[in-house]
Amino acid sequence: MRRILASTLALSLLALPGLARAQAKASQFRVEKDLLGEKQIPADAYYGVQTARALENFQISGITLKHFPELVRALALVKLAAARANHDVGALPAAKLAPIEKACLAVMDGKYLDQFPVDMYQGGAGTSTNMNANEVLANIALETMGLPKGRYDKIEPHDDLNMSQSTNDFYPTALKVAMVLYNQELMPEVEQLAASFRAKGKEFADIIKMGRTETQDAVPMTLGQEFDAFAAAIETELAALRKAEEGLYVVNMGATAIGTGLNAPKGYSDKCVAHLAKLTGKKITLAPNLIAATSDLHAFAAYSSALRNLGAKLVKVSSDLQFLSSGPRTGISEIALPPVQPGSSIMPGKVNPVMAELMNSISFKVMGNDVALGLATSFGLLQLNAYEPLAAIAILESQHILIRGIASFRTKCVDGIVANRAVCEEHFDRSVGIVTALNPLLGYEKTTELAAEAMRTNKSVLQLVREQRLLTEEQIKKVMNVKALTGQQ
Numbered sequence: 001m002r003r004i005l006a007s008t009l010a011l012s013l014l015a016l017p018g019l020a021r022a023q024a025k026a027s028q029f030r031v032e033k034d035l036l037g038e039k040q041i042p043a044d045a046y047y048g049v050q051t052a053r054a055l056e057n058f059q060i061s062g063i064t065l066k067h068f069p070e071l072v073r074a075l076a077l078v079k080l081a082a083a084r085a086n087h088d089v090g091a092l093p094a095a096k097l098a099p100i101e102k103a104c105l106a107v108m109d110g111k112y113l114d115q116f117p118v119d120m121y122q123g124g125a126g127t128s129t130n131m132n133a134n135e136v137l138a139n140i141a142l143e144t145m146g147l148p149k150g151r152y153d154k155i156e157p158h159d160d161l162n163m164s165q166s167t168n169d170f171y172p173t174a175l176k177v178a179m180v181l182y183n184q185e186l187m188p189e190v191e192q193l194a195a196s197f198r199a200k201g202k203e204f205a206d207i208i209k210m211g212r213t214e215t216q217d218a219v220p221m222t223l224g225q226e227f228d229a230f231a232a233a234i235e236t237e238l239a240a241l242r243k244a245e246e247g248l249y250v251v252n253m254g255a256t257a258i259g260t261g262l263n264a265p266k267g268y269s270d271k272c273v274a275h276l277a278k279l280t281g282k283k284i285t286l287a288p289n290l291i292a293a294t295s296d297l298h299a300f301a302a303y304s305s306a307l308r309n310l311g312a313k314l315v316k317v318s319s320d321l322q323f324l325s326s327g328p329r330t331g332i333s334e335i336a337l338p339p340v341q342p343g344s345s346i347m348p349g350k351v352n353p354v355m356a357e358l359m360n361s362i363s364f365k366v367m368g369n370d371v372a373l374g375l376a377t378s379f380g381l382l383q384l385n386a387y388e389p390l391a392a393i394a395i396l397e398s399q400h401i402l403i404r405g406i407a408s409f410r411t412k413c414v415d416g417i418v419a420n421r422a423v424c425e426e427h428f429d430r431s432v433g434i435v436t437a438l439n440p441l442l443g444y445e446k447t448t449e450l451a452a453e454a455m456r457t458n459k460s461v462l463q464l465v466r467e468q469r470l471l472t473e474e475q476i477k478k479v480m481n482v483k484a485l486t487g488q489q
Helices: 002-027 049-057 069-088 094-108 127-144 157-161 167-203 223-247 268-280 290-295 298-324 354-378 388-412 421-430 432-442 444-457 461-467 473-479
Strands: 029-034 037-042 208-213 216-222
Touching: 029 049, 037 049, 049 127, 069 094, 069 127, 069 167, 069 268, 094 127, 094 157, 127 157, 127 167, 167 223, 167 268, 167 290, 167 298, 167 388, 208 223, 208 421, 216 223, 216 432, 223 298, 298 354, 298 388, 354 388, 432 444, 432 461, 432 473, 444 461, 461 473
Parallel strands: none
Antiparallel strands: 029 037, 208 216
16 A cells, blocks of 8 residues: 555656646637637737637738738727727727727737737738737737736627628728828828929039930930929829828728628718727718728729839839939949949949939839739629738838838938039030020021031031031020020020
């Protein structure tokens, strides 16, 4: 008997470390369940079982919801508007609204960002994103009530956080809010870039040069006019961005699954939109046809088009800067871009236009994202477009890289551009393009002869005019007036 007791005691002592490890491991997790069964969730995680499923299914890009803080803020903002609307119509009691409001406001304030780990690339038309928001906000609300995570009998992700909603109205609305928030960051950057070009236009206002069409000498202009035109071109895209943003103000909250409003209380939609307008400070309105609005990505496509056009304009401008700065000894070299880094591992002294190249690369990506979004727009079937997550990543990524890229392009390139005045004037003097200004006095046939002779003899046009005594010095002085040549009088 003593031997049996001793043996049992020994086995018990041996089992204690393993038991302790099992208990410790169990304390690191909580168990949640859904349609597919039970699942262990990290005990300290605010997200729940459906987010955990998404983490298993959508390990794609590594670009997650938390990479776009304004998107996470928008998720909480729309949930807050929905909760307040539900309370207004008597569907959500004050005892639940208060902790939900605290949770939403905390996330809107930038807290709990790490609890949104779902990949931006996902199937399910955004359901994983919606449930990530529902679960996190529910568990934060529970914590504010002094309750442990997972006590869904008190605050439930579906019944309380998703009340009167479907992913199909919540998700596109949250995306639109996020895009508006990022547009508010993008537009000032575009405006500042235009202002930088405008400032250079004033700085270079008195520098005469030759304008070019199809890369060939055309007619005179000032370098200031060239840069002022860059500013005007960019301002055109700024106006388009502002206009395209207005399309994002139209939402389908209260449409629920397909636009019929099933399970949404009477008055909920109007209340929710009113709260959204107040929270965002924008003129948020309800779509006139909720069934159409639930499957239609028109607003996303229109805004993406504005981003694409901005990208195209930036490619044109940054490419022009590269062309005008080419050389420095064997190219056009009418301007010099600021050197920001050595340009070659093999060619000493070489400096490349890296910031202008970067602006091009970013813009190419933006234009490519618009192509992807166009495909997503066209492939939505029947009452829902399942490819809204692609619209999300396409636009949010474009906004993100444009905001940063434009700022870098402006501060590290445009602001530091200097004019090579002597080169501009030399190109002007040597160009045959000034014969166009002589056309009214000498006629097209004679000026054509002068241009051909200048090219053949390598003489300047004015030198030939003087040699052939075609015009007096007074006439030459009058026709070569800078303001007259460049359309400024």
